[in-house]
Amino acid sequence: MFSVRLLRISHNALGKPHYRGMAVYSSELWDEIRGKLSMFPGGSVNLVKQESGIAVLTVNNPDRMNAFSGTMMLELQDRVSQLENWKDGKGLIVHGAGGTFCSGSDLNAVRAISNPQDGMKMCMFMQDTLIRLLRLPLISVALVEGRALGGGAELTTACDFRLMTPSSEIQFVHKHMGLVPGWGGAARLVRIVGSQAALKLLAAALKVDSALAEKIGLSDGVVSAGAGTALAEAEHWLSDFSRGPAPVIQAIKKVALSGRELPLEDALRKEKEVFGTVWGGSANLEALARKSKHK
Numbered sequence: 001m002f003s004v005r006l007l008r009i010s011h012n013a014l015g016k017p018h019y020r021g022m023a024v025y026s027s028e029l030w031d032e033i034r035g036k037l038s039m040f041p042g043g044s045v046n047l048v049k050q051e052s053g054i055a056v057l058t059v060n061n062p063d064r065m066n067a068f069s070g071t072m073m074l075e076l077q078d079r080v081s082q083l084e085n086w087k088d089g090k091g092l093i094v095h096g097a098g099g100t101f102c103s104g105s106d107l108n109a110v111r112a113i114s115n116p117q118d119g120m121k122m123c124m125f126m127q128d129t130l131i132r133l134l135r136l137p138l139i140s141v142a143l144v145e146g147r148a149l150g151g152g153a154e155l156t157t158a159c160d161f162r163l164m165t166p167s168s169e170i171q172f173v174h175k176h177m178g179l180v181p182g183w184g185g186a187a188r189l190v191r192i193v194g195s196q197a198a199l200k201l202l203a204a205a206l207k208v209d210s211a212l213a214e215k216i217g218l219s220d221g222v223v224s225a226g227a228g229t230a231l232a233e234a235e236h237w238l239s240d241f242s243r244g245p246a247p248v249i250q251a252i253k254k255v256a257l258s259g260r261e262l263p264l265e266d267a268l269r270k271e272k273e274v275f276g277t278v279w280g281g282s283a284n285l286e287a288l289a290r291k292s293k294h295k
Contacts, residue, residue, distance in 0.1 A: 154185025
């Protein structure tokens, strides 16, 4: 058996909860889980950090529709850790190699860890990794080309925004596997599209094309298909939100995140703290000198 210790919320001297870290579960669990996942190699998760402040994270296992092997799950966590420490970062694009997004877990690994305890540990590991991805101080967008299935659909919900090519699909196929989402995708989907729409998508395992996704709020826009074209358009789309000094963009993400996740009183306190980090900073002083408030 294993125990779960939540790290997410601690209390200050006034008894008010505040965020102590980005992880959901204790890292004490990870040595055992990482050892198990390392037994199932294949594919890679690649990260390129650009001078523009926008990083590109690529799920790369095209022979298996970019399904996550055990080692890819480990690499994803490592890449998220790198992004958490990227001081110059402003934006992140998550996409798949070879013209498709991601088909979830590699069934070879799934079959090998099909007992409930190991399955629960893998679930906890990926929940932790994806919530850390969502909580990065970067504005993130999932670029969906081809199909995002199962855990791949859950991965899209771990980004702030989603863009799709015209012929792409997002499908929560867990029902067909006798499962429910386990990587946090159901909880995040409810927050994105609402409980009624989320229930329909999960219970019917609906194939959501780009038009339906935009209609229900699962997608934030459509980009052109084609080698390199979709990624270039996604970078251009994201540049509108990531333009400006990194400390300011990161501060904006932090206050939006606290507003989404914390009770109002605690979100206001967090907003005050973040405000204090940029007030009188170089970007603020330069803007005052330019008198650019209304531009």
